[in-house]
Amino acid sequence: MTDLEAIVQLKEILGPKGYLEDTGAMARYLVDWRGAYRGPALLVARPATTAEVAGCMRVCALAGIAVIPQGGNTGLVGGSVPRPGDTRCILLSLERMNAVRRLDALDFTITVEAGCVLKSIQKAAEDADRFFPLSLAAEGSCQIGGNLSTNAGGIQVLRYGMARDLVLGLEVVLPNGEIWSGLTGLRKDNTGYDLKHLFIGAEGTLGIITAAVLKLFPRPRAIETAFIAVRDPSAAIELLSRMRAGTGDAVTAFELIDRAILDLVYANVAGNSDPLAQRHDWYVLTESFGAEGSTGLRDAVERVLGQAMEDGLVIDAALAESHAQRQAFWKIREDMAEAQKHEGVPIRHDIAVTVSRVPEFLERAIPACRAALPDARIVAFGHAGDGNIHFNLLPPRGGDPSGFHTEMARINRVVHDIVVDMGGSISAEHGIGLLRRDELAHYKPSLALETMRLLKRTLDPRNLLNPGKVL
Ligand SMILES: Cc1cc2nc3c(=O)[nH]c(=O)nc-3n(C[C@H](O)[C@H](O)[C@H](O)COP(=O)(O)OP(=O)(O)OC[C@H]3O[C@@H](n4cnc5c(N)ncnc54)[C@H](O)[C@@H]3O)c2cc1C
Structure with missing residues (x-):
C-alpha cells in the first residue's frame, strides 16, 4: 500500500472531523510542551472511538507507517511528538476520546476513555463524593492515557502511589490493530501475567491505551496544608518522619523547595506572594488528609511542628487558614515549571x-x-x-x-x-522519551535492556509504535 492509499483509507475511517492535514492546524501537535522537540507527520489523526484507533493502527501496520500516540502533550521528555527525521508517520491524538464511561460509587471505580483530561476525572469523582488522587501541575491539560503511559507521579504518591497503582483495568490497541480488552474493576485477579502493567509506563511504544478502570478513594474531609521554612534538607526529612508518625500517617504530600526556585516563581509568574515574612534557604510544602472533624488533624500537625521548632528543625511555618490560602500555597508549587520557562x-x-x-x-x-x-x-x-x-x-x-x-x-x-x-x-x-534514551542505554543493566527490547520486538516487530522513544 502506498502512503497516498493509506492516507485515503485513514480519512475514510476517521471521517471529516477525525483528522487534520493542514500544516497550520497540525503545528501545535508537532512540537512538545517545552518547544525542544518537533517533527513532521503525514496527518494528525483524531479518532473518536476505540474501533477507529484500531482501524488506523491496522492501516498503518499494512503500509509500514509509524504512529505517535499523543495525549495532552505535556510530557517533558520528547515522547509525544515525531522525531525531526520521521518522514513516514502519523500523529494519533486521543483528545476526542474523552468520555467518562461509568462511575461505580460502591466499587470506588471510574471507567474513563484515554483522552479524558486529568482534572475532569478528579471533578467527576468529586461530584460522586469520591476522590481521584493523581494530581500534578499539568492536570488541566494532561490526559489519563498520557498519565498512564508515563506512569505519572505528582504530589500525592506518598499516600496513594504512582499512576500505576491507581489502575485496575485497561483497554489497549496493539501495534497490529487488535484490541486487548482488559477493562476490569476486579481488585484481585491472579490469572497469569498482569498485562496492563506492560502498557503502563511504556510511553506509547507497546500499545495505544484507549480506556482505563481507575481506583477511587473516599473524599478527604479534613485537609491541613503548611508552608514551612526548614533548617536544611536533612531537617526536612526528619520532619517528614515525625509528621508521618505524629499524624497517624496522614501526610499525602511533602514537597521540598529551595529559595532559588521560589525567587523565579515570584519574579516570573503573576499572582504569587511569599507566605512567610523572612527569606530562608529551604522550605517544605506539606499536606495531610484526615477524616470527619478537622480539630484532631490540626492539633496533631501543630504538635509536630511546635516540637520541630523547639528542636531547631523548623524555623517558621504558616498553616493554611482557608481554602483560598491552601490554593495560594499550591499555586506557588504548580508555577515552578512555568517559572523556569522564562x-x-x-x-x-x-x-x-x-x-x-x-x-x-x-x-x-x-x-x-x-x-x-x-x-x-x-x-x-x-x-x-x-x-x-x-x-x-x-x-x-x-x-x-x-x-x-x-x-x-x-x-x-x-x-x-x-x-x-x-x-x-x-x-x-517523567519517563525516558527521547531526552533520556541515551542515558538509559548507558546506565540500565544490559539484561534489563535486552528484556525490554525482546518485549518491544514481540509486540511491535516492525517498530511502528512511537519508534526511537525509550529504546
Ligand atoms: C507544568 C508541568 C508539571 C508537570 N508535573 C509533573 C509531575 O508532577 N509528575 C509527573 O509525573 N509528570 C509531570 N509532568 C509531566 C507530564 O505532565 C506527565 O508526563 C503527563 O503524565 C503526560 O500526560 P500527557 O497526556 O500530556 O501525555 P503526552 O505528553 O501527550 O504523552 C506522554 C507519553 O505518553 C504517550 N501517550 C500519550 N497518550 C497515550 C495513550 N493513550 N496510549 C499510549 N501512549 C500514550 C506519548 O506517546 C508519550 O510518549 C509535568 C508537566 C508539566 C508541563
Whole structure:
C-alpha cells in the first residue's frame, strides 16, 4: 500500500472531523510542551472511538507507517511528538476520546476513555463524593492515557502511589490493530501475567491505551496544608518522619523547595506572594488528609511542628487558614515549571533516591555541578516525600543559552553518576522519551535492556509504535 492509499483509507475511517492535514492546524501537535522537540507527520489523526484507533493502527501496520500516540502533550521528555527525521508517520491524538464511561460509587471505580483530561476525572469523582488522587501541575491539560503511559507521579504518591497503582483495568490497541480488552474493576485477579502493567509506563511504544478502570478513594474531609521554612534538607526529612508518625500517617504530600526556585516563581509568574515574612534557604510544602472533624488533624500537625521548632528543625511555618490560602500555597508549587520557562531551557534532572538520602544527594550534586559549570544557576525542588528531586541548571542571566545547552550531556553525566552511585533512578517520574534514551542505554543493566527490547520486538516487530522513544 502506498502512503497516498493509506492516507485515503485513514480519512475514510476517521471521517471529516477525525483528522487534520493542514500544516497550520497540525503545528501545535508537532512540537512538545517545552518547544525542544518537533517533527513532521503525514496527518494528525483524531479518532473518536476505540474501533477507529484500531482501524488506523491496522492501516498503518499494512503500509509500514509509524504512529505517535499523543495525549495532552505535556510530557517533558520528547515522547509525544515525531522525531525531526520521521518522514513516514502519523500523529494519533486521543483528545476526542474523552468520555467518562461509568462511575461505580460502591466499587470506588471510574471507567474513563484515554483522552479524558486529568482534572475532569478528579471533578467527576468529586461530584460522586469520591476522590481521584493523581494530581500534578499539568492536570488541566494532561490526559489519563498520557498519565498512564508515563506512569505519572505528582504530589500525592506518598499516600496513594504512582499512576500505576491507581489502575485496575485497561483497554489497549496493539501495534497490529487488535484490541486487548482488559477493562476490569476486579481488585484481585491472579490469572497469569498482569498485562496492563506492560502498557503502563511504556510511553506509547507497546500499545495505544484507549480506556482505563481507575481506583477511587473516599473524599478527604479534613485537609491541613503548611508552608514551612526548614533548617536544611536533612531537617526536612526528619520532619517528614515525625509528621508521618505524629499524624497517624496522614501526610499525602511533602514537597521540598529551595529559595532559588521560589525567587523565579515570584519574579516570573503573576499572582504569587511569599507566605512567610523572612527569606530562608529551604522550605517544605506539606499536606495531610484526615477524616470527619478537622480539630484532631490540626492539633496533631501543630504538635509536630511546635516540637520541630523547639528542636531547631523548623524555623517558621504558616498553616493554611482557608481554602483560598491552601490554593495560594499550591499555586506557588504548580508555577515552578512555568517559572523556569522564562529563564531559557534548563538542563533538567528528575532523579530519585531513597527518601533518607535526599540530603546526601543534594550535598553531593550541588558542589559537583558548581565545579562543573560555575556560572549556572541551580534550582532544586520536588516530591522529597518520595525521594524525587527535580534538580535543574539554568543558564546564567544574560548568558548564551545555546552555548549553555552544549553542556547538557556532560552535566547529565555528573548528576546521574552520583544518582546511580547512590542506587537511585535517573528518571523518577517523567519517563525516558527521547531526552533520556541515551542515558538509559548507558546506565540500565544490559539484561534489563535486552528484556525490554525482546518485549518491544514481540509486540511491535516492525517498530511502528512511537519508534526511537525509550529504546
Ligand atoms: C507544568 C508541568 C508539571 C508537570 N508535573 C509533573 C509531575 O508532577 N509528575 C509527573 O509525573 N509528570 C509531570 N509532568 C509531566 C507530564 O505532565 C506527565 O508526563 C503527563 O503524565 C503526560 O500526560 P500527557 O497526556 O500530556 O501525555 P503526552 O505528553 O501527550 O504523552 C506522554 C507519553 O505518553 C504517550 N501517550 C500519550 N497518550 C497515550 C495513550 N493513550 N496510549 C499510549 N501512549 C500514550 C506519548 O506517546 C508519550 O510518549 C509535568 C508537566 C508539566 C508541563
